[in-house]
Amino acid sequence: MFENEKIADLKKDVKDSHSKQHTTTDYGIKVADLDHWLKVVDEENDKVGPSLLEDQIARERIHRFDHERIPERVVHARGAGAHGQFKLYESLEDVTTAGILTDTSRTTPTFVRFSTVQGSRGSADTVRDVRGFATKFYTKEGNWDIVGNDIPVFFIQESIKFPDLVHAVKPEPDNEVPQGQSAHNSFWDFAYLHKEATHMFFWAMSDRGIPRSYRMMQGFGVNTFSLINAKGERTFCKFIWTPELGVHSFVWDEALKLAGQDPDFHRKDLYEAIDNGAYPKWKFGVQLISEKDEHNFDFDILDSTKVWPEEQVPIRYVGELELNRNVDEYFPETEQVAFCTSHIVPGIDFTNDPLLQGRNFSYFDTQLSRLGINWQELPINRPVCPVLNFNRDGQGRHTITKGKANYWPNRFDANPPTGHDGGGFMSYPTKETGMDQRKLAPKWKNYLSQAQLFYNSMSEIEKKHIASALSFELDHCDDPIVYERLVSRLTEIDLSLAAAVAEKVGAPTPSKQAVENPGFKSKGLSQFDYLPEKPTIKSRRIAILIADGYDAAAYGAMKAAVLSQSALPFTISNKRQDVTAADGSTTAKPDHFLNGQRSTMFDAIFVPGGEQSIKTLMSNGLARYYVREAFAHLKPIGATGEGVKLVQAALNEVDGVQLASQGTSGVMDWYGVVTAQKPDDESSVKSGIEMVKEAKDFTGKF
Numbered sequence: 001m002f003e004n005e006k007i008a009d010l011k012k013d014v015k016d017s018h019s020k021q022h023t024t025t026d027y028g029i030k031v032a033d034l035d036h037w038l039k040v041v042d043e044e045n046d047k048v049g050p051s052l053l054e055d056q057i058a059r060e061r062i063h064r065f066d067h068e069r070i071p072e073r074v075v076h077a078r079g080a081g082a083h084g085q086f087k088l089y090e091s092l093e094d095v096t097t098a099g100i101l102t103d104t105s106r107t108t109p110t111f112v113r114f115s116t117v118q119g120s121r122g123s124a125d126t127v128r129d130v131r132g133f134a135t136k137f138y139t140k141e142g143n144w145d146i147v148g149n150d151i152p153v154f155f156i157q158e159s160i161k162f163p164d165l166v167h168a169v170k171p172e173p174d175n176e177v178p179q180g181q182s183a184h185n186s187f188w189d190f191a192y193l194h195k196e197a198t199h200m201f202f203w204a205m206s207d208r209g210i211p212r213s214y215r216m217m218q219g220f221g222v223n224t225f226s227l228i229n230a231k232g233e234r235t236f237c238k239f240i241w242t243p244e245l246g247v248h249s250f251v252w253d254e255a256l257k258l259a260g261q262d263p264d265f266h267r268k269d270l271y272e273a274i275d276n277g278a279y280p281k282w283k284f285g286v287q288l289i290s291e292k293d294e295h296n297f298d299f300d301i302l303d304s305t306k307v308w309p310e311e312q313v314p315i316r317y318v319g320e321l322e323l324n325r326n327v328d329e330y331f332p333e334t335e336q337v338a339f340c341t342s343h344i345v346p347g348i349d350f351t352n353d354p355l356l357q358g359r360n361f362s363y364f365d366t367q368l369s370r371l372g373i374n375w376q377e378l379p380i381n382r383p384v385c386p387v388l389n390f391n392r393d394g395q396g397r398h399t400i401t402k403g404k405a406n407y408w409p410n411r412f413d414a415n416p417p418t419g420h421d422g423g424g425f426m427s428y429p430t431k432e433t434g435m436d437q438r439k440l441a442p443k444w445k446n447y448l449s450q451a452q453l454f455y456n457s458m459s460e461i462e463k464k465h466i467a468s469a470l471s472f473e474l475d476h477c478d479d480p481i482v483y484e485r486l487v488s489r490l491t492e493i494d495l496s497l498a499a500a501v502a503e504k505v506g507a508p509t510p511s512k513q514a515v516e517n518p519g520f521k522s523k524g525l526s527q528f529d530y531l532p533e534k535p536t537i538k539s540r541r542i543a544i545l546i547a548d549g550y551d552a553a554a555y556g557a558m559k560a561a562v563l564s565q566s567a568l569p570f571t572i573s574n575k576r577q578d579v580t581a582a583d584g585s586t587t588a589k590p591d592h593f594l595n596g597q598r599s600t601m602f603d604a605i606f607v608p609g610g611e612q613s614i615k616t617l618m619s620n621g622l623a624r625y626y627v628r629e630a631f632a633h634l635k636p637i638g639a640t641g642e643g644v645k646l647v648q649a650a651l652n653e654v655d656g657v658q659l660a661s662q663g664t665s666g667v668m669d670w671y672g673v674v675t676a677q678k679p680d681d682e683s684s685v686k687s688g689i690e691m692v693k694e695a696k697d698f699t700g701k702f
C-alpha cells in the first residue's frame, strides 16, 4: 500500500472495524448488549412489556443513525475517488513560482474524485454525461484544487446561468424524470436557446460522453488561470490530464446495458485496477499564452466555451499523476472531500474568466450546506502543511488553539501575516478599465466556429456515433419544437448530420447548410489522437468461456498469457460450480455463470476447445449471444480447436455477416476475430484500432 504525508495524516483518524476491541457508546462506556432495547419483561408469565425511553444506549444509536445522511452534491453527486501522487518532471519556473510546478524533487500527495454530473448519488455510472475530474494536491504551501471535467469546454459563458443549466439538465420538475441523462425536452430546449452550448453538446454527444473507464479519459481544468513567475510576469494557462492508457469509450449499446447490468461499473473498475496494482496514470500538461498575446486570437482566451487549438497553443507536458491507493471508507473520504476552484497556491492566480469567478464563489458556499463551516478541518480536506488562523467556533469545530490571540493585530504580535516578501499569497495586480455592465465583449458572440471545428475533426465512425447519440437524445424529446429547432441548429454545423438526425427523430428534412462551415480541423479533438503510447491490455478484463469437457491446455495457456500481460482473466461457464476438463483430472472454478456477468463487462472473449464443452455452449442460447454481443460491441474474440465452432455458430446468427472463411483454414477474416483450429494455423487479426475505425454498425443486427 502506498504511503505519503496525507495518508499518514489520515491515519491519525483511521480506526479498524475488524478490531476485537469491545464496542462502546459514543461517549466511551463499554456496551454489554446490542441486540435488545431495555424493556419491562415478565419472564415468569412469558410477557414482554413496554420499551423504556430511559435506554440511553438504544436512543443514542437511533439518534446517530437518523442523521447519517448529508445533502448530496447539487451536481456531480455520484462519484468515485482515490489517493495518489503527483510528480513534476520539468520545472515551469519560467512562468511560475509555485513549488509544486517548479520543484522536480517533490512528490505531492493528491486525492482525485471522478463523477457524473446529472445523476443523483445512487444513479448509474455508464450514462451519457460529462465526467468530473477533480484533483486536490496537498502541497507544502497549502491545498491546490483543479476542479475539472473530461471535456475541455463548458455549456455557458456566464456563471449566472449555471442554475438554469443545471435545472434544465436535471430530472424535470413535475415528475422527476429522467435520471442521469440529458435525453429530455428541458435539456435540449436549453441547448437550443443557448447557442454557446453547441460546442460542448457536440463533445457530450461524442464518444467522450460514454468513457470506458475513469482511467481512460482526459481531464481539463477548462477555466483559464494565471501563472506568475519570480519577475512578477503573468502567463495565461490551461491545465490538461492525458491518460497513459489512451482515451477509450464504450459503444452506446454497451453503456446502456451496463447501466442496468452493473450500475457501479466505473466505480468498481477504478477500485479493481488499483487493488490489482494497475495504477492509472495521467500526464499533466499546460497550455500557455503570455500576457502580451492575450488578444491575438479570434476568440477570447477567457471564454470557457473555447479550446485553445493545439496548432496555436501546444501542450507542454511537465508532470505525472498516479492513483495508487483506494480509500479506506467511502463517506469520510470520497463523499466528504470538498473542492474549491478558489484554492490556489502562490505562483498561481485567477483571471477574469467570468465562469471561473462565479465558481470561486460557488464551491465554498456549497460546502457550507453540505458539510458546515468547519469543512476544511475534516481529515480528507485538511492540508498537510501547518494551518494557523483566527477562525474560532462554528459547528463541528475540531481544532483547539490555546491562548488569547484570536484577532489581528494583537498585542502579542502572534501569528502575523508574512508581508510582501515572506512567501504569502499576493494577488496579481491587474489594471482594469471599462464600465459596470451586464454584458460580454463582441468577440464572445463567436458561438459556432469551434463546434464546427470539433465536428470536422472527428473520424467517420465518431461522426456516426454523434449522429446516433443526437438521434437517441432527441427521440426522447416529445415536444416537436424541441427536436425541430435542435435539428435546425445542426444545419449550422453540418447539413448531412442534420438530415440524418432529422430522419430518425421525425423532424422535417433540412435542405440548406444554414451557416458556412469552412472545414477547419484541429488535432487533439478526436479520440484517435490519444491512443496509448505503447499498445497494452494491462488491466483489461478478458472472459474465457468454458463448460465441462474443456481443453485444459488451451485454457491454462490463455489464462497465463493474459496474466503475464497484467490483464485480468475471468472464467465464465454455464454454472458456477466446478467445471471438469476433458482429461477428467483438472477442474476450474468459474468466476461467474453466463448470466451473472454478461459480455458487456469484458473487453475481450476467448473460447478454448474441448468437444463436450463446446457442445454444451453451442446448445446454450446465452453462450451464443455472449459471443455475438461481444462482436457487435467490437471486442476482440479468440477461439481455438472446437471453440471456433461456437464463434462461427454465433456469428452466423448475425444478420448480414458472411464469414469469409468457414471451416477449413479456421481463420476468420473478421475484424477482431482470431481463431486457430490447429496450433500452426496462421491468424489474421486487424488491430483493435483499425477494427473500430473501419467498424460496421452491427448493433442493430444481433
Ligand code: HDE
Pocket: 073, 074, 075, 076, 079, 113, 114, 115, 131, 132, 133, 134, 147, 148, 149, 154, 158, 159, 160, 162, 220, 221, 222, 223, 304, 337, 338, 339, 355, 356, 358, 359, 362, 363, 364, 366, 367
Ligand atoms: Fe462545478 N460545481 N460549477 N463545474 N463542478 C460543483 O461544488 C459550479 C463547472 C465540477 O468531485 C459544486 O462541491 C458553477 C465547470 C466538478 O466534489 C458547485 C459553475 C467545471 C465538480 C459547482 C460550475 C465544473 C463540481 C457542487 C459555473 C469543469 C465535482 C458540489 C460557473 C471545469 C467536485 C461542489 C467533486 C461541483 C458550481 C461549472 C466541474 C455547486 C457555479 C466549468 C468536477 O459548487
